[in-house]
């Protein structure tokens with residue numbers, strides 16, 4: 373494998389001919405060898421950013437794309453040394469697995485012997501040994517995506533670009549391919565950019581995650597940073613489920629109609645304040661076991677999810693509090709309970725950076 377390269381985008385904006393402004397001027401540095409995930413809701417500009425790195429789109433005037441010390445801004449895809457994997461595989465259906473993987477090497481006039489050797493190595497790498505002569509249309513979705521990955525890697529790209537590669541697979545297969553992909557990316561140490569709208573995938577695969585919203589970067593950080601220290605309310609709500617409870621500060625607590633919660637910051641008595649916390653950080657108690665001002669509520673819904681159960685608890689403020697626990701379901705709709713939220717569980721969002 374070649375030395376991994378960094379990727380740097382500076383002031384890369386993108387407007388399309390129909391007037392859509394897909395990206396605001398964007399600065400982004402991807403470190404050599406890291407897997408960077410672009411995550412965000414539909415239409416936020418993830419694919420446009422990836423296609424700009426690929427050389428399938430070009431930034432508006434003034435934007436620059438660098439691979440290491442090379443300015444690739446004006447180079448088309450075939451001159452950039454990138455490997456791409458798409459959601460829909462984009463394989464040649466009438467070719468065999470081996471022919472698909474070797475295709476790029478053939479175009480680059482790599483000798484037949486070396487092609488064959490590399491195909492064998494790649495098949496092993498993606499766990500498809502022995503399938504070289506199988507026609508691609510006789511493969512499962514997961515196998516097809518492994519072929520697509522092998523084909524992208526066959527030309528020894530400087531950079532691997534993956535656009536929602538697991539979206540077409542069913543849940544079980546997605547997890548299996550994701551786990552293999554994770555190991556492979558770590559082993560290869562190639563600089564990789566991965567687009568997804570699935571936060572589980574982003575957390576599992578990304579060394580760092582870029583959360584995008586409406587053509588802008590909302591936050592860049594490790595999966596832990598993004599989950600525990602969201603930069604704004606948009607990130608907090610987009611990643612995982614988040615409870616957001618509004619009340620009035622009083623006596624160092626957030627006062628609510630049915631009890632109180634810890635306060636996120638030093639808010640003066642009488643001022644409005646908001647507590648944000650994750651469903652897995654709430655402890656549900658029998659109402660009679662709780663101390664005087666512990667928040668009380670009524671179970672309104674339960675969802676058994678196999679490995680955990682989700683409860684929705686009405687605390688008299690409109691939106692119910694969501695609680696998740698891996699304990700076996702104890703609570704039934706209609707039951708009165710108390711909620712313990714430790715102060716350490718509060719997620720703090722920097723003031724003035726609320727999502728609009």
Ligand SMILES: Nc1ncnc2c1ncn2[C@@H]1O[C@H](COP(=O)(O)OP(=O)(O)OP(=O)(O)O)[C@@H](O)[C@H]1O
Pocket residue numbers: 388389390392393394412413414415416417418419420421569
């Ligand atoms: N060729 C194009 N012409 C006009 N508008 C486009 C074009 N490609 C993308 N857009 C628009 O640019 C915006 C960003 O699109 P992009 O595909 O980058 O988003 P995304 O985050 O990848 O979304 P998704 O997850 O739905 O693929 C969207 O509003 C989209 O409709």
